[in-house]
Structure formats: C-alpha cells, structure tokens
Amino acid sequence: MLPFLFRRFRSLETKVHELNYLFWECTQRCNLSCRHCGSDCFTSAKDQDMPLEDFLKALDTIPNPGHSEKQPASGSQQPKSFNQKSGRGKAGSQRFNTRRLTVVLTGGEPLLRPDIDRIGKEIRRRGHYWSMVSNGFFYTEEMHRRLMAAGMNALTISLDGIGETHNWMRGNPKSYDNAIRAISIAAKERRLDFDVVTCVNKRNLPQMEEIYSTLLSLGVKRWRIFTIIPIGRATQEPDLHLSNQEMVQLMDFIAAKRSKPKHSPPPANIHNTNIPANDAKTGANGSGRPAYMEVTFSCEGYLGKYEEKVRPVRFFCHAGVNIASVLIDGSICACPNIDRDLFSQGNIYRDNLYEVWENKFQVFRNRNWAKKGTCSRCPQFKNCLGGGMHNWHASPDSITINDHSSPQSTLKISELKNPLSCHYRRTNT
Numbered sequence: 001m002l003p004f005l006f007r008r009f010r011s012l013e014t015k016v017h018e019l020n021y022l023f024w025e026c027t028q029r030c031n032l033s034c035r036h037c038g039s040d041c042f043t044s045a046k047d048q049d050m051p052l053e054d055f056l057k058a059l060d061t062i063p064n065p066g067h068s069e070k071q072p073a074s075g076s077q078q079p080k081s082f083n084q085k086s087g088r089g090k091a092g093s094q095r096f097n098t099r100r101l102t103v104v105l106t107g108g109e110p111l112l113r114p115d116i117d118r119i120g121k122e123i124r125r126r127g128h129y130w131s132m133v134s135n136g137f138f139y140t141e142e143m144h145r146r147l148m149a150a151g152m153n154a155l156t157i158s159l160d161g162i163g164e165t166h167n168w169m170r171g172n173p174k175s176y177d178n179a180i181r182a183i184s185i186a187a188k189e190r191r192l193d194f195d196v197v198t199c200v201n202k203r204n205l206p207q208m209e210e211i212y213s214t215l216l217s218l219g220v221k222r223w224r225i226f227t228i229i230p231i232g233r234a235t236q237e238p239d240l241h242l243s244n245q246e247m248v249q250l251m252d253f254i255a256a257k258r259s260k261p262k263h264s265p266p267p268a269n270i271h272n273t274n275i276p277a278n279d280a281k282t283g284a285n286g287s288g289r290p291a292y293m294e295v296t297f298s299c300e301g302y303l304g305k306y307e308e309k310v311r312p313v314r315f316f317c318h319a320g321v322n323i324a325s326v327l328i329d330g331s332i333c334a335c336p337n338i339d340r341d342l343f344s345q346g347n348i349y350r351d352n353l354y355e356v357w358e359n360k361f362q363v364f365r366n367r368n369w370a371k372k373g374t375c376s377r378c379p380q381f382k383n384c385l386g387g388g389m390h391n392w393h394a395s396p397d398s399i400t401i402n403d404h405s406s407p408q409s410t411l412k413i414s415e416l417k418n419p420l421s422c423h424y425r426r427t428n429t
C-alpha cells in the first residue's frame with residue numbers, strides 16, 4: 001500500500017480503535033529465567049496470580065453483540081493474525097465487533113496456571129477467541145489435547161537458538177528439547193493458528209539459517225522475529241543487543257527469506273520427526289506441511305527502505321488502538337512490554353475496563369507528544385510516529401516515575417526524552 005494511503009488507513013483505524021487483542025498477564029510466575037525477559041518475571045512472583053473471576057468480571061464489560069450463548073466448536077474459526085485484520089461495522093449506535101476479540105494469555109508462563117483449561121473454556125463460552133504465548137517447556141501431547149479441548153485458537157512458542165544457545169538464553173539445560181517438542185506438536189495441529197517467535201541477539205544471529213531450516217523441517221508455517229530492547233533483565237546483558245550492522249544483516253536475512261518463491265523445495269528434515277519426504281513440485285511434503293514458511297519482522301519500529309521487504313504490512317504500532325492488556329495487579333495498559341508505570345490507563349479493581357478503553361488511551365491514539373528529542377525534527381515522523389510504544393521507557397536518570405495507584409495520576413510525557421531505539425536510523429544509514 002502506498003505510504004499516504006497507509007497513513008489514512010492508520011488514522012481511520014485509530015479513530016475507530018476497535019479492541020481486537022486483550023493481553024492478560026495471568027501470572028508472573030515463570031519456570032525459566034530468561035536473560036532477555038522484558039517483563040522481568042520471577043520464579044516466584046511478587047504478585048499473586050490474578051483470580052480468574054476478577055479477570056472475567058473485567059472481560060464482561062466488553063460488549064459482544066455478535067455472540068450467541070452457544071459455544072463455537074473448538075478451533076472452528078480462527079482469529080485473524082495480527083496485522084491481517086479486516087472489516088468492521090456498527091449495529092445501531094453500538095460498536096459491532098466483526099473482528100472478534102482475542103484474549104492472549106501471557107505471563108510469566110501461562111502453563112503454570114493450574115486452571116488453564118477453565119480459563120480457556122470461560123473465554124470461549126463468552127464468544128471470544130483465546131491464544132497463548134508460552135516457552136513450551138510444559139507443552140506435552142497431553143497438555144496440547146487439554147488446551148485444544150478448551151478451545152485454544154492460537155499459540156506462540158519461543159525458540160531463541162539451536163541447542164545450547166537457546167538453553168543459555170533460557171537458563172535451563174532442557175529448555176531447547178522441550179521447546180522443540182512443543183513446536184513439533186503444535187505444528188501438526190491444523191486447527192491451531194501457530195507461530196514461533198525468536199528474539200535475535202549476537203549469539204543466535206549466526207544461527208538464523210539453521211533455525212529457519214529446523215522450523216521448516218518441523219512443519220512451522222510462520223516465524224516471527226524480534227530484537228531485544230534494553231528493558232527488564234536485558235539491561236544487564238549488553239551482549240544481547242545487535243549492533244546497527246547486525247540489524248542490517250538481520251533485515252537482509254528476513255528480506256531474502258520473504259522473497260523466496262512459495263513453492264521452493266524445503267531443506268532436509270534434520271530433526272527426525274517422521275515427517276515424510278518433501279515434494280519439491282508442490283512445495284509441500286507428504287503430510288501436507290508447507291515447504292514455505294513466512295518470516296516476518298515484528299512491529300518494533302519503522303524501518304524505511306526495509307518496510308515492505310520484511311513485513312506483510314507497513315509499521316503500525318497498534319498498542320492502545322487495537323490492543324489492551326490487563327496486567328497482574330489489575331492495571332489496564334496496552335502491550336505488556338510497555339512501561340506500565342507510565343502508561344497504565346486505569347485498573348480493573350476500580351475502573352470499568354471497556355469505559356477505560358473507550359474514553360482513555362489518548363496518549364496511544366494521538367502520538368504528537370512523541371515529536372521530541374531525536375524524533376522532533378525527523379522527516380520520517382509521519383510514517384513512524386516515534387516508533388513502538390514499548391520503546392518509550394523511563395530510564396532512572398531521565399524521568400520520575402508516576403504513582404499510578406492514584407486515580408488522579410497523569411502521565412508525565414514531558415519527562416520522556418527519546419525512544420530507546422530508532423530502528424530507521426539503525427537500518428537506513
């Protein structure tokens with residue numbers, strides 16, 4: 001889409017601000033101790049898991065006029081992937097959500113919740129989709145069956161390297177084998193909208209080809225790539241951050257994979273997962289698995305000349321436009337990796353979630369405030385709007401963090417100086 005048309009689309013989308021994704025940080029507990037964990041999770045969390053009933057009460061504030069009480073058959077309709085949404089309408093004066101809401105369970109590790117099946121069933125009973133972001137450690141065949149029976153629609157598993165590289169990132173010697181097991185199980189499931197995400201750093205960058213071949217051989221159809229921003233534990237690990245030259249290398253890798261013909265023959269199965277031999281003619285192996293895997297760079301920031309080479313659509317930070325979250329303490333925010341102390345818009349324990357969505361979130365929907373510091377005179381601002389909201393973090397020496405436990409607290413935008421990273425400058429020089 002031409003840039004000016006895309007900007008018009010973005011502006012309309014922002015005006016309508018339909019809520020399509022609601023992240024729920026259902027636990028802060030995690031079985032792993034990842035070096036790059038942006039949410040700075042803990043093996044035993046500071047905050048207790050939020051009771052399901054509390055979350056459901058908030059969820060029930062969201063109108064769902066298209067929902068009939070009858071629960072849809074599990075996996076019968078899939079949510080549209082992020083950035084591939086389309087269509088909306090109105091029923092009378094009430095917003096009509098034709099793009100059904102997806103509740104995304106995140107953490108921490110959601111599989112540590114003993115009531116995970118019940119969570120899924122309650123969300124589906126309300127007519128919403130649900131999905132999960134998991135490290136895959138506990139994702140066995142039995143767990144897969146339980147989650148599918150609870151109506152799970154989509155799943156994302158993390159893989160951060162081959163063998164010891166993944167284990168090093170994840171801080172557990174079994175994490176790679178378990179992640180591969182999870183990926184093999186999920187990739188076989190046709191009713192699941194499944195993808196793998198990789199957080200790229202200096203150690204796994206040289207392994208990108210091998211990760212690509214591994215995922216393809218396991219039957220994965222979509223691979224999402226992102227980089228690390230210096231928040232949470234990642235601030236202590238400078239080696240995790242790519243240099244500008246390495247960022248360019250990564251962009252070139254993704255662009256090359258995306259330009260690959262969709263029916264090219266896949267590499268050999270290097271994981272002995274009993275996947276039948278590949279059919280180079282059809283581009284699929286005998287099990288119907290794809291020979292082509294879509295590789296996408298995530299929505300981190302504007303990339304200039306790489307925009308249409310590494311993504312299916314241009315950069316658009318949907319935080320607060322189509323994405324909200326309920327965090328572990330009840331705070332209402334957007335993507336979970338956003339500075340929650342600064343950007344939370346309310347709390348489900350005192351506010352109506354949907355009213356907050358409708359009437360607040362202005363800082364997400366009008367980003368003129370971001371025209372400051374390095375962004376102030378940037379000719380790309382109209383395309384970028386200051387990059388992803390997750391890039392506007394308070395650093396201890398540049399800002400006083402607000403106390404958002406008070407209903408009167410207001411965002412002190414003036415105290416933010418610069419985004420943590422400008423992807424455009426890093427990749428277009």
Ligand code: SF4
Pocket residue numbers: 302374375376378379380381384385386387419421422423424425
């Ligand atoms: S300086 Fe970078 S982050 Fe800021 S608007 Fe320009 S391209 Fe975007």
Ligand code: SF4
Pocket residue numbers: 299300301316317318319323335338387388389390391
């Ligand atoms: S905040 Fe970051 S992760 Fe969330 S939509 Fe914006 S760019 Fe994407």
